[in-house]
Amino acid sequence: MKAYKDMTREELFAEKEKLEAMYQDYKGQNLALNMSRGKPSASQLDLSKGMMDVLKSDSNLTCEDGTDCRNYGVLDGIPEAKRLLAGMIGAKPEQVIVYGNSSLNVMYDSVARCMYEGVLGGKPWALQGKVKFLCPVPGYDRHFGITEHFGVEMINVPMTPDGPDMDMVEKLVSEDPLVKGIWCVPKYTNPQGYVYSDETVRRFANLKPAAEDFRIFWDNAYCIHHLYNGEPAQILNILDECEKAGNPDMVYEFVSTSKVVFPGSGMAALAASTANVASIKKQMAVQTIGHDKVNQLRHVRFFGDNEGMEAHMKKHADLIRPKFEALISIMEEDLGGLDIAEWTNPKGGYFIGFDSMPGCAKEIVAKMKEAGVILTGAGATFPYHIDPQDRNIRLAPTFPTIDELKLASRVFTVCVRLVSAEKLLAEKA
Amino acid sequence: MKAYKDMTREELFAEKEKLEAMYQDYKGQNLALNMSRGKPSASQLDLSKGMMDVLKSDSNLTCEDGTDCRNYGVLDGIPEAKRLLAGMIGAKPEQVIVYGNSSLNVMYDSVARCMYEGVLGGKPWALQGKVKFLCPVPGYDRHFGITEHFGVEMINVPMTPDGPDMDMVEKLVSEDPLVKGIWCVPKYTNPQGYVYSDETVRRFANLKPAAEDFRIFWDNAYCIHHLYNGEPAQILNILDECEKAGNPDMVYEFVSTSKVVFPGSGMAALAASTANVASIKKQMAVQTIGHDKVNQLRHVRFFGDNEGMEAHMKKHADLIRPKFEALISIMEEDLGGLDIAEWTNPKGGYFIGFDSMPGCAKEIVAKMKEAGVILTGAGATFPYHIDPQDRNIRLAPTFPTIDELKLASRVFTVCVRLVSAEKLLAEKA
Structure with a gap:
């Protein structure tokens, strides 16, 4: 795919029109998804079900x-x-x-x-x-x-x-x-x-x-x-x-x-x-x-003991790794080569750091919200909620199911592309 | 029993000698009792054993x-x-x-x-x-x-x-x-x-x-x-x-x-x-x-619901009421009429307020400790740990077993009488 900044005004406009249609389509689906918080999913919580059986009335406390x-x-x-x-x-x-x-x-x-x-x-x-x-x-x-x-x-x-x-x-x-x-x-x-x-x-x-x-x-x-x-x-x-x-x-x-x-x-x-x-x-x-x-x-x-805890963490990893991988591969697929965003590829933790073009993060988060997908507020990753370049977004892939996450990720890449195209068009105007 | 203040020096001295012997006898028993804190006893805690069975791995959480x-x-x-x-x-x-x-x-x-x-x-x-x-x-x-x-x-x-x-x-x-x-x-x-x-x-x-x-x-x-x-x-x-x-x-x-x-x-x-x-x-x-x-x-x-909780509290009451009653009846029996102490007769809560003659509380608590019975520190019931009259002692009867409590109460009345007698003798000296 051609980098947005190398596109002509006409190419960019066509891209924007296409994205706008995709975005409206997502909006019509009345989504209610959330990629905002580092919360374990229900299946991760189920891994610890046994916690509730550890102590019983006849246990030595x-x-x-x-x-x-x-x-x-x-x-x-x-x-x-x-x-x-x-x-x-x-x-x-x-x-x-x-x-x-x-x-x-x-x-x-x-x-x-x-x-x-x-x-x-x-x-x-x-x-x-x-x-x-x-x-x-x-x-x-x-x-x-x-x-x-x-x-x-x-x-x-x-x-x-x-x-x-x-x-x-x-x-x-x-x-x-x-x-x-x-x-x-x-x-x-x-x-x-x-x-x-x-x-x-x-x-x-x-x-x-x-x-x-x-x-x-x-x-x-x-x-x-x-x-x-x-x-x-x-x-x-x-x-x-x-x-x-x-x-x-x-x-x-x-x-x-x-x-x-x-x-x-x-x-x-x-x-x-x-x-x-x-x-x-x-x-x-x-x-x-x-x-x-x-x-x-x-x-x-x-x-x-701690070995038991580490074995338990491997089960978490097996549940959340596919989510990180899905989100990242969707970003690679949809945003790769466009030169409008960067993101990290973590080996652990709960988040992916994402940077849009400067001046786009707030607008991306707002558009996502309008389409029914909640992201962490733009600016939240900075003191006083002020991201000087308005470009950082924290992505949290663990809480939704994998299907919800994939859908949310697609909405996200459309929003990123749409806001970036609009921004570049405005700059070229 | 005659009030201590109405006793002659000789009577008081004989009383003190008798109490001293009783005290030494208790000391020889290597007691390790505690009437210091408002703690439920083990049998009270056992009332809530079922708490550990309420939530299980298949419970709706x-x-x-x-x-x-x-x-x-x-x-x-x-x-x-x-x-x-x-x-x-x-x-x-x-x-x-x-x-x-x-x-x-x-x-x-x-x-x-x-x-x-x-x-x-x-x-x-x-x-x-x-x-x-x-x-x-x-x-x-x-x-x-x-x-x-x-x-x-x-x-x-x-x-x-x-x-x-x-x-x-x-x-x-x-x-x-x-x-x-x-x-x-x-x-x-x-x-x-x-x-x-x-x-x-x-x-x-x-x-x-x-x-x-x-x-x-x-x-x-x-x-x-x-x-x-x-x-x-x-x-x-x-x-x-x-x-x-x-x-x-x-x-x-x-x-x-x-x-x-x-x-x-x-x-x-x-x-x-x-x-x-x-x-x-x-x-x-x-x-x-x-x-x-x-x-x-x-x-x-x-x-x-709250009715369930109140029913549960009645079981607590049945366990601790006999302890309050035992301590109070021992104090009535051993200290009644001596005019050296006052105490409250609560209808609830975890404590009994006790006042010795002025200037005796610290000494009573110290003597109890020496005999292996821990009381709340004298002065603890006042800001800055300063009891201006050095007479208040907080008694907490719930934690020991009833037998331990009865024994501790007897040691207590002996200490109260002994310290009071010594105090009055010193004043008459």
């Missing part, structure tokens, strides 16, 4: 240290749950605090604690002026939502296939004591599916922050969420690397079972140095009686 | 509005869980937000939100100077722990059998705009087991706070926790009364299933006016993906 999980007690998680969650990210069990259902909640609480109580006994961030976070972009909207909520100034840092632009990160972190944190999804980044290289992780661990209370917010959300079972990506263990670099306290790592078992009934965890864990537990002792220990026990008994 | 409880979604709780929790306190389901396992966490988050984000769009408490909370005393240590943590100044308000001293409450609340809140456990107060009278509730609802952003923190922890099934205490519905009084937004009410089912795996809720709920949900949308919906569904299916 005592965990390995003798605690009755039904009663009060245990602030930071039962030992076997700590071990399981630590195993997901290669941390030590004593580095782990187990929380409730939402890792977002753990991140929110962590930022709140830094803002209002300070880091390891230091001055609260909120009393130090307008503090800043570095935000690799495109990134995860809910991360940016937290820092925006707390009035933190967010600075865009460009993302590369090896991780954030580390020259820029090093410069900003070492020069400005008001830079207090950075949001990272190191493995299978949201939305691109990139994997931080070993060099990137080491450069993170070796940062020399101007602020003593600078923290890396390392959201390892997709640590075991591979699409290709034969070739799982590996990243270096940031806790270990920070320790080696003499920066043991510089990172808070987050992990959860949301996309492993049930997003609506999982457990999340924070992993950090001994000093961080001790300091956080002091605050937690005032905040809560403790999180759901019966559910912790249920998870551990369901998987047995 | 969809709630009544069609949401798959296993997946993401639903910030404020599934409809049937809202209804169940609302029913516990006579609230409307739309007044309720369902949270995770710990109502303490809900209270902590509520204070944090007021401190740093303000109430209904108002100026954050933290920016208004040294804000104050009224603390009915003796009260619940973990309430005071939260306000202490946030640097809130706590003002003691004396408790009466009808509730806090409302003359004092009205005066302080109406005169001082820095008074931002008050901690209340309206039904079966912790630790006395008192029940707020209708007049008290109405006076609360009709407060005229100097601070527009004043809030009553109404911890209805023991709303359905009656000891005597024939005569459950009733209190007025504070949400309704506040609305009638033209103060609909003035109260945050808290409730949980902790002592109904499993404290280690329950659900908590906040109930408040429409305006408060809308404002809180806005912040929650940034904070969390949502709480455990599968567990919400499990609770609803286990009880069916």
Whole structure:
């Protein structure tokens, strides 16, 4: 297919007319599809059906240290749950605090604690002026939502296939004591599916922050969420690397079972140095009686160990890999050679990063909505919802069935082509 | 028995010698008993064994509005869980937000939100100077722990059998705009087991706070926790009364299933006016993906409805009433007429309030510990752990078995008598 920019005005106009007809046809179908959120599909959830049979009325509900999980007690998680969650990210069990259902909640609480109580006994961030976070972009909207909520100034840092632009990160972190944190999804980044290289992780661990209370917010959300079972990506263990670099306290790592078992009934965890864990537990002792220990026990008994969990993840991969492949092959087929879009080809995670021509993303998302297909809002992958080039769209292929997804993908490529053709026509006018 | 204060020095000395011998005898038994925390006993937890069989792998895990409880979604709780929790306190389901396992966490988050984000769009408490909370005393240590943590100044308000001293409450609340809140456990107060009278509730609802952003923190922890099934205490519905009084937004009410089912795996809720709920949900949308919906569904299916829950509470009552009665009858038997102590006789809740002679509580608790019986720390029932008269002790009879409890109670009365006798001897010296 000829690249749009090489088409004459007449060719482009004809293309636009054809696409307009296709688009109207889709609109006439009254579709109701959704490619907006990184949600597991019903068949993925069915993989964990057995969770509901793990604990019965005659089960022993005592965990390995003798605690009755039904009663009060245990602030930071039962030992076997700590071990399981630590195993997901290669941390030590004593580095782990187990929380409730939402890792977002753990991140929110962590930022709140830094803002209002300070880091390891230091001055609260909120009393130090307008503090800043570095935000690799495109990134995860809910991360940016937290820092925006707390009035933190967010600075865009460009993302590369090896991780954030580390020259820029090093410069900003070492020069400005008001830079207090950075949001990272190191493995299978949201939305691109990139994997931080070993060099990137080491450069993170070796940062020399101007602020003593600078923290890396390392959201390892997709640590075991591979699409290709034969070739799982590996990243270096940031806790270990920070320790080696003499920066043991510089990172808070987050992990959860949301996309492993049930997003609506999982457990999340924070992993950090001994000093961080001790300091956080002091605050937690005032905040809560403790999180759901019966559910912790249920998870551990369901998987047995981390090997059991990894075997389980392969079943997820088998269900979602065909969806990623279908969406990507449809984009290749319909958009290949047109020179109007780029997209990533992830080996794990839940998303595909898509870039249209500049100035087209909002219009594409709006057209999709009009045709009954919901995408993540344009701009959502940037702080303050401002995509400076209006071109990034996060595609989430996991939730629809494969047939729905294929249909939605076709509508998508038509919308991309139509909006691009209209844009180029307007430019040539 | 003769009152200690009417004894001669010699009589008292003989009494002390006798008690000292009894105490040494108990010490020799290497006891390990605990009357410190309001924990259900193992047999109470066994009442809810069936919870573990409610949801199975072939159960429909969809709630009544069609949401798959296993997946993401639903910030404020599934409809049937809202209804169940609302029913516990006579609230409307739309007044309720369902949270995770710990109502303490809900209270902590509520204070944090007021401190740093303000109430209904108002100026954050933290920016208004040294804000104050009224603390009915003796009260619940973990309430005071939260306000202490946030640097809130706590003002003691004396408790009466009808509730806090409302003359004092009205005066302080109406005169001082820095008074931002008050901690209340309206039904079966912790630790006395008192029940707020209708007049008290109405006076609360009709407060005229100097601070527009004043809030009553109404911890209805023991709303359905009656000891005597024939005569459950009733209190007025504070949400309704506040609305009638033209103060609909003035109260945050808290409730949980902790002592109904499993404290280690329950659900908590906040109930408040429409305006408060809308404002809180806005912040929650940034904070969390949502709480455990599968567990919400499990609770609803286990009880069916509020009648089912109340029937269940009667079984709890049958297990714990004998413990309250045993402890109280032992105190009557061993301490009656000695004029060295007073205690309450609750009709519900988890505690008995006990007052020794002034200046004796710490010593009694220490002596108990030495003999292997753990009590709640003396002073714990007051802000800053300071009991001005050093006389209040919170007794928690539910957790031990009845035999353990009887033994612990006997050790307790010996310690009370011994410390009182020593105190009086010292005074007569």
